Amino acid sequence: MNFLLLKRLRVGISVFFLAFLVLLFIDFxxxxxxxxxxxAVSLQFVPSLLKTISVSGVVAFGFIxxxxxxxxxxxxxxxxxxxxxIFQDFVSWLSGKTKKKRKYKYxxxxxxxxxxxxxxxxxxxxxxxxxxxxxxxxxxxxxRISTTLFKPVVVVFNNLFAAGFAKADIYNWLxxxxxxxxxxxxxxxxxxxxxxxxxAAFYRGRLYCNAVxxxxxxxxxxxxxxxxxxxxxxxxxxxxGRCARVCKSExxxxxxxxxxxxxxxxxxxxxxxxxxxxxxxxxxxSEAIVKPERVAPTAAAKSKRAVSDPSKRNFLITGIVGVxxxxxxKAPEIQTEPKKTKVIKPKGESTVPEKKxxxxxxxxxxSVERFNKICTGCSLCVSACPTKVLQPAFxxxxxxxxxxxxxxxxxxxxxxxCNLCSDVCPTGAIVxxxxxxxxxxxIGQVHFEKKNCIVETEKTDCGACSEHCPTKAVHMVxxx
Amino acid sequence: xxxRKFITSGIGAGIATGAAITFGGIDNLMxxxxxxxxxxxxxxxxxxxxxxxxxxEALGGMSKFxxxxxxxxxxxxxxxxxxxxxxxxxxxxxxxxxxxxxxxxGAKEVFVFDHTCHEWTKCYKNSGxxxxxxxxxxxxxxxxxxxxxxxxxxxxxxxxKEMKVHELLISSDxxxxxxxxxxxxxxxxxxxxxxxxxxxWDRGFWHKNDLHQCIADFxxxxxxxxxxxxxxxxxxxxxxxxxxxxxVITMKSLIISKDIVAADAAATKFFGKNPAEINHxxxxxxxxxxxxxxxxxxxxxxxx
Numbered sequence: 059m060n061f062l063l064l065k066r067l068r069v070g071i072s073v074f075f076l077a078f079l080v081l082l083f084i085d086f087x088x089x090x091x092x093x094x095x096x097x098a099v100s101l102q103f104v105p106s107l108l109k110t111i112s113v114s115g116v117v118a119f120g121f122i123x124x125x126x127x128x129x130x131x132x133x134x135x136x137x138x139x140x141x142x143x144i145f146q147d148f149v150s151w152l153s154g155k156t157k158k159k160r161k162y163k164y165x166x167x168x169x170x171x172x173x174x175x176x177x178x179x180x181x182x183x184x185x186x187x188x189x190x191x192x193x194x195x196x197x198x199x200x201x202r203i204s205t206t207l208f209k210p211v212v213v214v215f216n217n218l219f220a221a222g223f224a225k226a227d228i229y230n231w232l233x234x235x236x237x238x239x240x241x242x243x244x245x246x247x248x249x250x251x252x253x254x255x256x257x258a259a260f261y262r263g264r265l266y267c268n269a270v271x272x273x274x275x276x277x278x279x280x281x282x283x284x285x286x287x288x289x290x291x292x293x294x295x296x297x298x299g300r301c302a303r304v305c306k307s308e309x310x311x312x313x314x315x316x317x318x319x320x321x322x323x324x325x326x327x328x329x330x331x332x333x334x335x336x337x338x339x340x341x342x343x344s345e346a347i348v349k350p351e352r353v354a355p356t357a358a359a360k361s362k363r364a365v366s367d368p369s370k371r372n373f374l375i376t377g378i379v380g381v382x383x384x385x386x387x388k389a390p391e392i393q394t395e396p397k398k399t400k401v402i403k404p405k406g407e408s409t410v411p412e413k414k415x416x417x418x419x420x421x422x423x424x425s426v427e428r429f430n431k432i433c434t435g436c437s438l439c440v441s442a443c444p445t446k447v448l449q450p451a452f453x454x455x456x457x458x459x460x461x462x463x464x465x466x467x468x469x470x471x472x473x474x475x476c477n478l479c480s481d482v483c484p485t486g487a488i489v490x491x492x493x494x495x496x497x498x499x500x501i502g503q504v505h506f507e508k509k510n511c512i513v514e515t516e517k518t519d520c521g522a523c524s525e526h527c528p529t530k531a532v533h534m535v536x537x538x
Numbered sequence: 539x540x541x542r543k544f545i546t547s548g549i550g551a552g553i554a555t556g557a558a559i560t561f562g563g564i565d566n567l568m569x570x571x572x573x574x575x576x577x578x579x580x581x582x583x584x585x586x587x588x589x590x591x592x593x594x595e596a597l598g599g600m601s602k603f604x605x606x607x608x609x610x611x612x613x614x615x616x617x618x619x620x621x622x623x624x625x626x627x628x629x630x631x632x633x634x635x636x637x638x639x640x641x642x643x644g645a646k647e648v649f650v651f652d653h654t655c656h657e658w659t660k661c662y663k664n665s666g667x668x669x670x671x672x673x674x675x676x677x678x679x680x681x682x683x684x685x686x687x688x689x690x691x692x693x694x695x696x697x698x699k700e701m702k703v704h705e706l707l708i709s710s711d712x713x714x715x716x717x718x719x720x721x722x723x724x725x726x727x728x729x730x731x732x733x734x735x736x737x738x739w740d741r742g743f744w745h746k747n748d749l750h751q752c753i754a755d756f757x758x759x760x761x762x763x764x765x766x767x768x769x770x771x772x773x774x775x776x777x778x779x780x781x782x783x784x785x786v787i788t789m790k791s792l793i794i795s796k797d798i799v800a801a802d803a804a805a806t807k808f809f810g811k812n813p814a815e816i817n818h819x820x821x822x823x824x825x826x827x828x829x830x831x832x833x834x835x836x837x838x839x840x841x842x
Contacts, residue, residue: 088659178766186657190796217685224686224705225610227647234683308655387766444657473656519817526655 061329062340068138068326076144082203083441084212084245092481095442099477102197103273104434106483132281136274140195143267143274143323145203146259146462150306153260162325165262165308168269169317172278179272185425187458192435196271197484198392199251201436202450202461206240206248209441210374213237238469241452244461258346263306268321278320287342288329289478290315294336298359301328301337305311412510417454418465418497418502422470423489426455433487435461445470448479462487465501472501474528504532513537572747577835578795578804584842586632586770593766596838597794602791603731603764604712606644612636612676612708613762615718615733616652616667617780619660625773625786628718630666632768636716638674649706651679652736653780658682676790679706687739688729694825695755697747702739707760713823715762715798719769719805721777725749727809727816728800730765731757750817757798757827765801768794769808799828800835 090098099105099120106286136143179190192198220232227298240248258265265370267274290301292315294411302310307322324397329337344522365528416426420439423429440448442461447470448463455462464481465472479497480488491499512520524532577594581589605609614628622629639760650671654661662668663838668678687702692821704770707713717733724745725732734756736742744752766807769791776785791808795801799822803813813819813830823830 217683221685225708227649229649229679230677233680233684236683236685245589373548444660473619473660475660476657516746516748519724519726519750520724520745521749522745524723525778528779528781530781 061180061326061337061339063186063448064261065170065326065330068091068134068324071138072144073149075139076141076148079200080204080208083201083438083511084209084237085214085441086213086237087233088442088444092478095179095438095482098424099197099438099482099484102484103135103140104191104195104197105275107433108434109484111429111486111488113489114405114484117308118486120482124523128280129276129284130369131286132284132319132322132324133274133277133326135277136264137325137421140196140200140267142200142255142271143264146264147202147306149256150263150437160261161303162305162308164302164305164311164313166310166322172269172271173274175270176275179307183431186371186431189458189460191272192433192461193247193251194270194272195434195436196273198324198434198436201438201441202248203252205437205441206450207252210237210240232360238446238449238466241299241450243452244450247461263324264307264321264323267306267308267323269305270444274381275412280474281318281324284319285337285341287319288317288324288326288337288339289342290317291336291338294334296334296336298334300333304331372477393454412507417451417459418467418487418503419455420463420465420479421477421499421501422483424489425435426459429487430459430462431487433462433483434485435463436484437461437463438482438484439463439488442478442482444476444478446474473525539766548818553789575836576838577829578793578798578800578837579840580804580808580837581777581792581794581818581840581842583737583790586629586768587635589790589840589842590632590635590771590794590804591764592840593794594842598841600639600643603714604643604645608644608711609709610640610645610648610712610714611706612640612650612714612716613715613733614650614652614768615728615736616661616672617655617736617784619656619664620779621664622666623771623783623786625718625720625771626777626782627661627667627777628666628768629770631772632673632766633667633716634670636672636714636766637671639800640714641675641711645712648674648676649679649710650676651681651704651706653681653704653739654736656796665840679704679766684739690759692755692759695758695835697751698744698755698758701743701756701759703737704739709738711790712764713760713762715765716767717767718773719767719770719809720773720780721775721790721809723777725753725816725818727806727811729819730762730798731802731804731822733751734762751821752827753768753818754821754827757822758825760811761798761827763796765793765795765798767805768823769805772809774809781823793809797828799823799830803830804837 078098100118101120101123103121103124106118109116109118110121124139127134133529161495175194181193182190216232216236220234223229223232255266270279294407295315297312299312306325307321307323309318310328311318311538330341408468419426419429435450437450440450449465449466449469450461451464453460454464474497475493475494477491480491508514512518521534524530524534546801576597579593581593584592586608594606612633614633618626620626637650650667659808662678671678673820681704684702686704688708689700689702689703690708692698693701698842715730715733717728717730720728722732735744735753769789771786773780773785773787774787793801795805799819802819806813806816806819820831827833
């Protein structure tokens with residue numbers, strides 16, 4: 059097998075997906091039709107899994123494909139499809155370009171941490187909280203990094219060039235764009251994650267994927283049993299260490315000549331550098347799956363075994379809890395299946411200061427409660443929303459819905475003839491709705507505060523509300 | 539109101555059966571002074587482009603308004619994500635012909651823009667105006683970022699003392715206003731003067747500070763060099779965007795005038811209302827910004 063070709067294929071696919079997803083998230087010119095969105099995010103593990111569970115009658119095949127790929131080839135999702143993983147590779151690549159040629163070396167796995175994080179991400183789903191999945195899911199995290207950190211940079215440069223062109227009366231190449239500022243809390247959280255991941259990737263390669271990421275931990279467990287594996291032929295290996303130096307997962311232990319498959323992200327770097335013909339990528343023989351040999355158990359190996367057992371136990375517990383949790387959050391969804399919009403009750407007497415009593419979730423989310431349980435806050439809808447009415451929430455939904463999008467009517471209006479957010483939502487938090495359904499959908503109810511109306515206070519004509527009402531449910535009557 | 543009910547009602551009948559009330563009135567005014575240069579042309583019964591050709595010819599041709607090498611800005615109403623038949627936006631066939639005429643008269647460049655209410659790219663596309671303008675050799679200009687707008691002072695006005703207008707409004711040599719005649723829930727009727735609201739960034743200020751006065755005040759800053767009122771499809775109710783096709787009647791008419799107040803007064807009559815009832819027309823007239831009394835105008839009426 060030509061390993062160089064294999065690695066180049068991996069690099070090619072990963073560069074394509076990274077570039078594609080970055081473009082999708084930073085696009086402010088509506089360059090992509092909705093089919094492209096659907097296709098581009100269809101292979102993302104968590105959203106696809108959530109969509110299958112949350113939208114009855116829909117099976118998003120993405121997570122099944124990812125599972126099959128993992129069983130076949132190991133964590134290829136992590137190396138070729140996950141935008142956050144590929145982004146870390148990019149950072150690692152840059153770090154390799156620095157003066158000090160950076161070398162990796164084998165590090166012990168942070169087994170307890172990763173399984174604990176997987177457990178505490180999945181466990182709260184039982185109680186209807188998706189917050190930790192929202193925080194840690196690599197796709198969603200990457201989406202937020204792109205929209206809150208990359209996009210503004212692109213917009214600033216775009217506006218600079220567009221302004222230059224406008225001076226020369228050229229308006230049709232670039233146009234200026236006004237970005238809605240991201241709530242500072244979200245900016246801080248996202249920057250924090252971004253900084254952490256960049257630092258980790260710069261010095262330790264795929265540390266986030268192998269210590270924090272719940273998807274990485276889950277797929278890592280499965281990839282222990284995958285069919286195709288990178289194997290190290292002990293008879294050929296001279297322990298030269300080339301492979302370990304390029305291993306971003308720091309998972310090749312030359313002392314024992316073992317590869318930690320739960321951490322290997324199938325990047326194939328090691329295959330291309332081995333000069334001993336000791337490394338191969340092939341269907342693993344049964345012995346590879348059998349427990350490690352126990353000749354001369356060193357202290358290190360002992361401690362490794364000691365943690366490897368609880369890891370499996372942890373995993374099983376997590377799995378059971380996970381299934382229960384998924385079942386748990388499916389159940390209330392059925393109860394709220396009849397389209398129920400939250401009734402907003404004004405608080406007592408009309409007051410001059412505006413008092414909002416309820417956040418408004420996007421059309422197609424069915425109810426705020428349901429939406430809060432499913433959305434992972436990837437912000438793809440925020441990026442796609444043509445009128446900017448969809449903005450990431452800070453505390454509008456409470457802590458539970460932080461970073462999920464809400465309808466911010468200060469920033470825009472939800473257009474009658476638009477259902478784009480429901481088309482692009484990869485998790486099914488926003489259920490796909492047809493245009494006909496959108497036209498009949500009550501997103502919320504408006505409360506008219508007559509004391510605040512210009513016609514009442516200024517005694518002059520206004521009518522802006524009626525002007526924008528597509529059904530003329532709001533219409534003007536003679537007054538005064 | 540349903541279309542059937544509307545047609546049977548008095549005003550609707552007047553318009554639908556040939557605008558006997560209003561057009562007849564305008565027609566009568568013309569008798570005797572047709573030799574003098576016209577203040578206004580009213581055309582009826584043709585396609586938008588044909589009506590414009592006839593109308594502008596009667597005013598002495600496009601070369602009277604556009605000189606070779608000039609930079610022209612055309613401001614249609616493209617406010618809504620609606621197809622032309624819905625009568626919410628200016629007819630694309632009309633806009634196209636105006637662009638062509640400007641270029642034929644030697645214009646260096648012809649720009650078309652609106653600060654839309656709905657998302658601008660959808661408005662530009664679905665109104666048919668983007669395709670029409672591009673095909674004619676004009677250029678669509680975005681108006682959706684505050685960065686395109688510059689602050690200007692308005693002198694002599696009563697409420698609107700300063701505002702941010704689109705930069706092309708400042709830099710263009712010729713400014714052609716191409717509104718559509720339609721019902722409007724805020725200003726009662728939307729014609730030439732109301733169309734100027736799409737040149738500014740902060741429309742909310744107008745709404746908050748006496749809408750009609752601000753509409754009239756804008757003219758203290760700038761009056762278009764030419765006003766071309768599209769009354770081909772006319773949205774008679776549920777304006778400014780309409781609920782369905784039932785809100786629209788086909789009137790196949792066009793009004794062209796240099797005087798924005800006069801154009802609006804005539805179009806208002808055409809719509810079946812009295813210009814004096816429309817506050818902003820009355821205010822602009824009272825401030826001496828144009829003529830509301832049609833009897834003082836020399837109007838050429840062309841029936842195709």
